[in-house]
Amino acid sequence: MKENKTPSPEIFPAELSWLSFNNCVLQEAADKSNPLYERIKFLAIHSSNLDEFYRVKVNKLLLKSDSKKDLLKKINAEIIRQQLAFGKIWKNEILKELQNNGIVYYENQTIETLHLEEIESYFKTTILSYIQLVYLSEDSGKEYFLNNRQLYLLIKLKEGNTERYCYVNIPSDKLSRYISLSKIGDENFIISLDTIIKKCLPYIFTGQEILGVYSIKINRDENYFIDDETSGNLVVKIKKKIEERKTGSSTRFLYDLNMPPEMVDFCKKVFQIEENEMVEGGTHHNFFDLFKFPNPKYPALQNEPYSPLKYPYFENKKSVFENIEESNHLLHFPYHSYHYVLQLFNEAAVNKDIVDIKVTLYRISSQSLIANALISAAKNGKKVTVFVEVKARFDENNNLFWANEMKKAGITIMYSLPNLKVHAKAALFTYKRKSKTKTYAYLSTGNFNESTAGIYSDFGFFTSDTKYTDDLKQVFKFLKTKEKKSSINHLWVAGFNLKENILQQIDLEIENKKNGRDASIFIKANGLDEKEIIEKLVEANNAGVEIVLIIRGIYTLLPGIKGYSENIKIYRIVDMFLEHSRIYKFHNNGDEKIYLASADMLSRNLSRRIEIAFPIFDEALKKQLNKIIELQVEDNTKKRTINRKGENIIENKEAALPKRSQIEIYNFLKNNGSIS
Template sequence: MGEKHTYFNRDLSWLSFNKRILQEAGNPDVPLYERIKFLAIYSSNLDEFFIVRVASIRSIISIDKKKIYKRLSDDPRVVLDSILREVHVQQEEFGRIKREVTIPELKKHGIVLYRDEQPLNDHNDAINHYFRSRILSYLQPHILTGKKTRKVFLENKQLYFVIDLVNQLNESEYALVNIPSNFLDRFVKLPTINKLHYFIIIDDIIRENLDFLFPNYKIQGCYSIKLNRDAELNIEDEYSGDLVKKIQKQIAKRNLGVPSRFLYDATMSVEMAEYLKGRFDLVDDDMVPGGRYHNMNDLFGLKNPLSPELEYDYKSPLKIKGIERYKSIFDAIDKSDQLMHFPYQSYDYVLRFFNEAALDPEVKQIKATFYRIAPESFICNALISAAINGKKVTVFVELKARFDEQNNLKWAEKMKAAGVKIIYSMPGLKVHAKVAVITRRNSEGKKVNYGYFGTGNFNEKTATIYADQALLSTNEKLTTELDQLFLFLEKQETPNFETLLVSQFNIIDRFESLIDREIENAKAGKKALIIIKINNLQHQGMISKLYQASEAGVKIDMIVRSICCLIPGVKGMSDNINVHRIVDQYLEHSRAFYFYNNGDDELYQGSADWMNRNLERRIEVVFPVLKREFKEQILKMLELQLNDNIKGVMLDVELNNVPVEGKSKVRSQIDFYEYLGSIE
């Protein structure tokens, strides 16, 4: 790796991505309720960032600097300061959009969200009734000061009010009361008056009733607070003992983690902020001033009384003609491999793949890997039915999928009880591959393996909003190697992968050789082109290889949704590299890797991003797209995304999201849907 090669910091790069989300929240061309969703996404993203990434950086800072700083490319103290400065700027913009744009525009459309103003008299009875009948049972008011005070623990991501009180002796006291937004809808619909739709946030319902909670006190002020805690599972030894029990134990401890951010209303007095810092064992780095309201990811729950107005026109998923012609999905796959594009095409075909297998008497065996399971999973229910129907079903369930551990464990136990063979997490590895294989006798009596190779999870819920691809194939090379992967997961038998690119085995070497081939072609004066679409790019070895390709004259176009540590457009290092980013109504989640190869092009798709974790500490599967018609479909998608000048931006050397120029308007997600609809 050359010393001249430099890289963006991964966390500051991620903040650039979240800033792009915020730009959509403030984009007047986006329907109002979609902008509200982007505010919610921004807030949810930032919460996870603090409880995972910032908590990790803070932990590093607390360790002996001499021992660990030498292994890091960036001083964590400098990075943390940069993060906090950038977050502050973004939070100010978030508040401005919400106050000055979103709430006034809601009002223009006859939707009133009470904020600072006093509710109408006609609503007072409804507010008081809701407080006494719904909210009151969840509240635990507590006087913080005085001799009788008890120890209070602030739960992770939960909302609280700190109230400034004056008692009957004219003494100042502080009190705490929880805001039960985790139990109740945050936004309460009030009676419609004169065709105006009114909402009030439960925070303000509680504010309106503080006298009821503290009848013998004078209310001086009321300020919202929230504490983020480190939410990583700290499993010190995955190699001995019962890993499932260790994960269960760590899940129970997740909300007990050390603080990573204490968010408080900036109008709070300095004296109160200092008191809270001492009371809850916080330090200066924890203290982050914010607005009147926190947890704005709850904006997802703000109902649209005018729906479907003020929302995107979500198109109905397309049918796949190559499957619809056949009664059985297996007959369709026997005739030809099938490539599916979600959510543009119906995810029901994936459900059919498993549902039909559960009842088909010719199906003998089903194997699948799960990373994030839907809360109500049709696929898991199909596998349960398959096991009950006498088929051999083997499922690998990753229990270390962050924030989905409990749900995955629930489904694993349910499937196991029905007779499904469950393989749990492998020590030291996460299995992130999205694959399945069904063994069946076809109409000719031949035993055939039907392989499923995906870029996205087996998750019916996220499949409606994540843009992904999946291949159904009976290609013997692909399915034989897929079977080898499952033997490795079951019995740790050493596989031999020649067609598939699999992390832990051949993925880095194969990607490097594919890039090297383009480098050699460029040096020979031939056309050399690489197109890569991924969610995250951090692995310095792969970035360095791309820099080398750029220096050799290879043209490299990249579509990187989120983290991008590669710096594009630097003279002598990355002149030939462009980095695009797409943020639109669907979350771009698929991965694609295209190599021109002097006209004999190769295209791959799969589950692997180019992060250290994906290439070095996980099991990922990347598969070749072999059929020409499928290559053309993926290349059309890539072409549209590289030319998207409505929802696409380009990353510059300062991590700015720069608009894409173009004479004709291209919106890749809409245009790709129309393209797929035109395919016979």
């Protein structure tokens, strides 16, 4: 056996690469070429991402591990740096721009008499009904519990000669965080729930002196691990773990940096917080609530709307299934309207000749039209089988709800597989009319979720080609029987052949390069950390294969390192749509192979999930995809180049013609995807 002399990968910590991605989001918030409310949206995204980081990426193992102290130090330093940058963007830029546009956001300013009356009335009639007050004492023997992600005000009081502490909740989970007040002249006014409560605290603490008021918040570990997924009822175990998530151990205690040291020490003791869990923050937390920051000038101050495009081939009088029977179709979301996917399911529900529907659901909308169409299909007498992944993090309850609703309608529900997540996005429709039987398939890189389809970039592929449908039948058969009895010939399926085929294809590129042929690899994914894939890419790099990667999130491979990754370029794109699609493209000695996939190049996707990568054989669709790849690689506005330190470099040359790939793709598809 030939010895593998590939150098060991120089691993860039996943946590730092994830923070590098979140820094891109912050860069967009700082970008003055973005409309004001788009910048506010990016601040909300950054805050939401960081909140999830502490709920998922940071846990007790990391916080307590001696071997990871250096990593934790780097993580904390980068988070502090980003938080300081966040604060400067918000205070020094966003608030001033709001003011310049006639929008006053009350923080520390003197509040107009009219507005004082409004907030007092709102506080007394509405907010007070949600206020919960808890007095604190180190010596009480009580265990004080702060809810995960809930906002609180820690208050120091004095009554006579006695000082004491208490906290009150900020009910942002029940009421709007940001409230619009009456307009005065040409100026609009907005105030936060936090500020209203602070202003009105004397109505709660009558006869007491308020010595200090500071914001606090706790994040809890929301990961869960099921020791044994093979025995007992897995759904019951998951429900139990979801409940336990609410009381998970703390990973971050966020507090106002202006809080006096003695109050900080008091918090550690009374809430049982360890030193490395204490994180300084601003006077307000949970900036992800900025997603709903009122815009009294709407639609001004936001991005120009890009209406979803019609897909001409589905705009004729024919049914979707007739169109699919004639040829394969590839749609690009959110550029194309997602209503064609809804139309597919709705038509299947009422078409008398569609007799069987099978679908995998990973994340669906809370008001899912697709789930409702499946329910209608079952009530219309069709056989409907749905695989519901109830281990989809943070969507477990929603998925369990819809599974129950569909089950009540007579749909056969298959739940999570032990030790595997089903992340594939696929549907199979069987047509029977007299002696004719036909199968249609829909394969996608994104979820069956009409809500996220409006902001996530993904591909949706419609086909009746047996090369796809026959393989997909075998996937659904496996989900039902858990047995791999038949081979899969054209699809690449994690759990069957996905990682093996990727490695084999990279090997072919290496062999072609060594034999003097052209060789190249392009991969677009949301993450890259799979050790064998990275080792093989390094081997390809050292053979001289040209490698281009667009990785939105985590990457543990650093580019540009001599003798290791000098032929590898890594980019990421952060813009108005979330880049979510996955593309694998191999030169293959001129006989180009392109696969679209549900799977990232992450260990979890390739080893612990059922994923599907589907080939594109149609030459016209290949040309279309190559044009889209070209537009993304040539982006000089929103594309970042990752350097050998893992930093994001914006190579926007002022002299160059600005190229913004998402707008370029929209315009390209608007012209029916014609290749010039």
